[in-house]
Amino acid sequence: MTERMGVLSSDGRCLQPSPLAARAMLRPAARRLAAVGVGFAGGWAVLYGALMPFGLGLTLGLAEDCFAPCAAGAALGLLLHGLGALSLRSLCQLCALGAAVAARWLLPQRFVPAALAGCGTLTGMALCFALGSSGGADLLLYSAADALLAVSIGFGLRKFAPERPGMGTLLVGAAVAAALGSVRWGWFSPGVLACAAAELALCCRAQRFAALSGSAVLGAALCAADPALAPAAAGLGCATAAAAVLAPGRRVETLAAYAGGCVSGVLCVQPPGNAFGMLFSACGGMAVVCLLPGGWLAPAADISQSGENAPAPARSAAASTRLEAVAQSLSSLAETVNAVYEGLPRRREGFRWVIDNVHDTLCFNCGRRETCWKQEYTATMAGMEALRPLLEQNGSVETAQLPGQLSRCIHPAALCAAAGRSFALYRSRKEARIHSEAMRTALTEQYSAVAEALGVLSEQLGRPGDPEPYKSSRVAEFFTGLGAPPQECAVTLDDLGRTHAAVTLPRTRFTPQELAALAGEVGHICRRTLEVPQVLSCKGMTTLLFSERPALRAVFGAASAAARGEVSGDAVQQFCSPTAAQMILCDGMGTGRPAAVDGNLAAELTARLLKAGFTAELAARLVNVALALKSEDESGATLDLISVDLYTGTARLFKAGAAPGFLVHGGRVRAVGEATLPMGVLGGVNGQSRVVHLTAGDYAVLVSDGLLVDGAGWVAKQVELSAAAGDAPEKLAETLVETARIRAQKTGRPDDITAAVLRLEKSG
Structure with missing residues (x-):
């Protein structure tokens, strides 16, 4: 049973729209109104009958969207506290508030310039007035004390936000209590x-x-x-x-x-x-x-002991331990199967087994056995060996084809029939042995690959990141206010300081507009810009995975031309996971539909494994097994993969039998990749991995071998020219494919032609 965000009638009709838009509009206004009230309390509050530090301190310390309303409230509090009488102290405070606000507008997120501007203005004006009045010494002393206290308050609020229980909340509460206490x-x-x-x-x-x-x-x-x-x-x-x-x-x-x-x-x-x-x-x-x-x-319970937040690391550690145990068990199982197989006695079944089987089934009861197999053993064995090429070629032997050494046999027809049956049995046993060995190799390879994948996942779960209990509780309260209390809610910081949030709800459907609104609201709570969340649904639960918006974004383009007809053996997959851009190009062996089956199988399976969290190497091993067992006919496909971390620009390339690719970095192009065997040919994968670093404006181009019909030189030049002109990835891919198709027609060597292009841009 699914729900939608909003109030529904019993017949499913929506009685009122989702409150996300209203909350998105009302929350900033409520924050600014609260900032005005807090600022008014800070301007009104007077400590020990002489000190007024809260107005300036709150203006220096509150968030970027609240300091200006706070300063306005503090100015109003200063004016009303003196019942309209503008004293020298009030005038100095007002000028200091104006200087602090101006500094924060000009240099946002900078505390020191705002503190110097506000406190410098306060003490400077007090000094000027002190030089021309009799009570100037007290004015200068009190203003200097106000400046020192205001800097301390502002610094405390910058380090400990008032929205978070702790020092920040206590400072705001002290300002309100001091204002009301007077x-x-x-x-x-x-x-x-x-x-x-x-x-x-x-x-x-x-x-x-x-x-x-x-x-x-x-x-x-x-x-x-x-x-x-x-x-x-x-x-x-x-x-x-x-x-x-x-x-x-x-x-x-x-x-x-x-x-x-x-x-x-x-x-x-x-x-x-x-x-x-x-x-x-x-x-x-x-x-x-x-x-x-x-x-x-x-x-x-206290935030540090919250049942929603505190058990998360413990659950992650427990899950990590169990996954590691499962990984070790699967790895041990694969090693045990291989060890048992290696320890079994080998059946050296050659053509000698066919000879022995003919003797046991036909000659053992013959009256001439002693003569043929003892007195004339050498001649008999030579005759039996002479049957081998005939059996291997035809699978059977006719009486007229018996060699001279066996012409003395008194049962020639029975001998030919026994030889044919024995050779057929020998060949079937040999094929079964080869098949069982292939199945064992596939089984142990799958166990090993899955074990390594679980080990990687266990390591990731073992490092869940630093929890953010306050933000987790705020996000949970937000979803509760929407009428969808979360089952679990966790906001964490990873090793690179990136914010991630995971919210698990009862099964709920979201529209794209609602997901975008949720990303904005959760991002506002976490003080980060978040991407539209990834939605995972399983067993009546919906999990929203929020990730901080990366510094880069990927733009994809692809083009293809079939060698004959409309079916190409090349397959392309291009997509973005929450943290990386993935581009896959697989070229099935040959052309036409059989090659298309292999290419699409390899590309689709690789994409699914990458989305599930497998690395390129592990995905290649599993795809290699799938191709090897797909059918009795030989199957194979190349794998060309690039994965780009959109936060750091680190690109990981993996090639198994693929044609060289091209990278454009800093306006210069270079080819990457060497000749290797494709997947599905051997029991293992003979691939190459490489790590490079890309930035905004760089290109990555993957091509099939059909595009390199005239070599890689013209491709590199065309890629460099298109990159310099800033061509869109789709246009660059179409240009490469069309040019390669014309060149292939001239050479008379048609092949499937495909180009896949990725360009990195700054995330807007």
Whole structure:
């Protein structure tokens, strides 16, 4: 049963469209609106009655899409905090915000220039005002302290994004707590209420470490904003400790523990009369938590212990171990079969076996046996050996064809019949032995190739990459919000720092537009540009594999001309896997339909094996076995393969019996490849591998031997000219094939002609 993203009625009609587009539009707006609010809190917050570092610090540290709204909110907070009165401190802060925003616009992703611009402007203006006023020393001192604190806050936010639980979130929370802590309406303190609600919510969700660290930082921010709130901070700290230790994750018990700890903490440091206002505000925070939906406070383990993320490396390690064990078992099985075969006694069955069988079946009961096989043994053996060419040529012997040494036989007709039967039996046994040996070779070759493939896969699973727990949880929350909670979700970084995400869902169908929207949303969460995901469906589950967009992209082109008729023995496969561009050219032996069967079989099977994760060498070994066992007739095909890593430009070439290929790098062309045997001829593959490096603008050209009818010189020149002109791969392939066809007609040596072209371009 499949689902579609969106709300469906009982009869399958779509009642409303997929929310992907709406979320894609609303999320950036929500982020910027939140940045305005955080910036306003940072501009409003004043520490110890003199320091104002949060506005500039948040502007320096927030992400590229949020720093400008944050600066606008901070400017508004600075202006409203002084009720419209523009002091020298506020003027310096506003100018510093403007300088930091300008620096971040001009030099994105650069922290040092923005920090120098903002903090330099702040201290420089304070110095200018200090030289012309009596209280300038205090202004310069406070501005320098603001600059130092702002740099620290901005640096912390750059290293620890506020979206990720940790220091970044605590810094933003401290700014909000400091802003709210400076506001008092009689007994009511909104800062105490907000801190109590946040800490209690974390305790209800069983996030004890986050709650304890939050209570410490938020309490410090409250005290810095208003020293009179120190008893409230102490009470909230005691309440959080009680709830986190005694009853984490149980809502009612957590509320009771938090309330008891809060009352005890406040009364220990403040008289009952003065503690009433603090407790009133804390009770307001607890009431807010009580009104929240139950789903928002569902217990959740810490990110580091998340069941969705933490077991992934363990599962990968277990799967890697099991695959390695299977690989070793298959390899041992192949070695055992070969060892047993080598240890068996060899049956040296030559033509002597035919002679012995004739003696045992005919001559053993004959009255002249003693005379023929003892007294005239030499003559009898010479006569029997003389039968060998006749039997090998005709398969039987006539009475008139018996040699003179056997003319004395008293049963000539029976002798001819016995010789024919014995030779037929000998030939069938020989063919069976050859066939069984071929089957054994094929079996052990398959076992060995699959064992090596499983070993490679085991090594890959053993290196799953560095997990990104926070991003994994964010991606899982995103899919849950779409109404498709994932069974598994993992975001990892590989050895080269590339981001990969795997999301397993119940069986779901996606349109191309939805897949593109998912790539954009997941990429926004992971802060990477991702390719459209690869969709794998199996056993009621759908897995989406996201990969970071590579630096290069491949453009393919191919052209072909049959030697006779419309059927060509050449076959081409061109496709892109998530990380590499693959191009395959197989040339079946001969021309016409038989060659087409071999060529297409080799190309199609190689492509499937490469998509499944097999290397070129292993794929060639399995294809070689398939061709050898395809039929009794001799089958063979060349294999010409190039695989280009689209992230690094590393190209791996593999040739088995294929014609030389051509590479264009830096505008210069060179031929690659040497003469080898095709697949399907021998028990093993006699192939060649080579590794080269390509960049954007380079070409790779694979050709069949029919295109080289007049040698490789003109092909190299044509490829170099076309590459210099920037011809499209399709045009270059057609030019090569058409020119080769004309040349072949002049020489009178027709053959199948094929050219496959790949060009690398920068990924846009």
